[in-house]
Amino acid sequence: MFIKSFIDEAYRDFRDKMSVIHLYRNAASVAKSLYELQTIPGTVKGNHWYLDYRARSNLIQASKLLDSKFFQHDFYKCLWYWYEIEARTAYWKKRLPDIDFYDLSLAELNDTQKxxxxxxxxxIVSEKKELEVSKDKIGKAHNQKKRPDRLTIPQKEVETMFLRFKKALEQEGWLYQHDQPDHIPLFNETAFNTKYLDHW
Structure with a gap:
């Protein structure tokens, strides 16, 4: 909710005392989770927590693409959401150069040493005693979502749709830094058109 809703309000209150932790996971895995839980951007349930892909305030204006017959599968809307969040993160990094942004992958979140x-x-911690205490909390599952009605989508289909959507975004000026799982997208400034930013 932070990067979507009130980062500007937080900055007005805290200025350079604020730091932002950008927790990320690869696009296909995030989209697969959203799809299987049926929290689809653009639906009543999805919009309650996420974003509507049709909103004029979005940085990636992909409603025509996502409403076309070629990208009607809901998985594409979930992929769009990942790219939109990364675009907003890139936007605020550029707009707020006086605060620290820390990128942290989900894999690192479960790595005690990292x-x-x-x-x-x-x-946050500096003493060895405090670090030892933290070892008991890191990398352990404390809860798990149990959804008997959870949908499934074959991994091969996920990979095919991901590559197809990625190619479509590349044609619009949005690039992906690497094809490896834990890399974030490279923000293409030429695509960062002011017609999108005017809505902020």
Missing amino acids: MQSFFIKLG
Whole structure:
């Protein structure tokens, strides 16, 4: 909700005292989770938590693409949501250069050693005793969603649709930095057209 709704309000209150942690996961995995839980952007349920792909305030104006016969599958709307969040993160990084943004992958979140280093970087912990306590909390599942009505989508189909949507976005000026799972997209400034930013 932070990057979607009130980062500007937080910045007005805290200025350079604020830091932002950008937690990310690869696009296909995020979209697959949203689809299987049926929290689809553009639906009543999806819009309650996420974004409507038809909104004029979106940085990636893909409603015509997503409403076309070629991209009607709901998985594409979930993919769009991932790219939109990454675009907004890139936008605010550029707009607020005086605050620290920290990129953290989901895999790192479950790695004790990397999280200890991350906590030290943030200044949250500094003593060995405190770090030892944190080991008991990292990398352990404390809850799990159980949805008997959860949909499934074959991984091969996921990969095919991901590559197809990625190609469509590339043609519109949005690039992907690497095809490896834990890399975030490269923001293409030529596509960062002011006609999108005027709505902020």
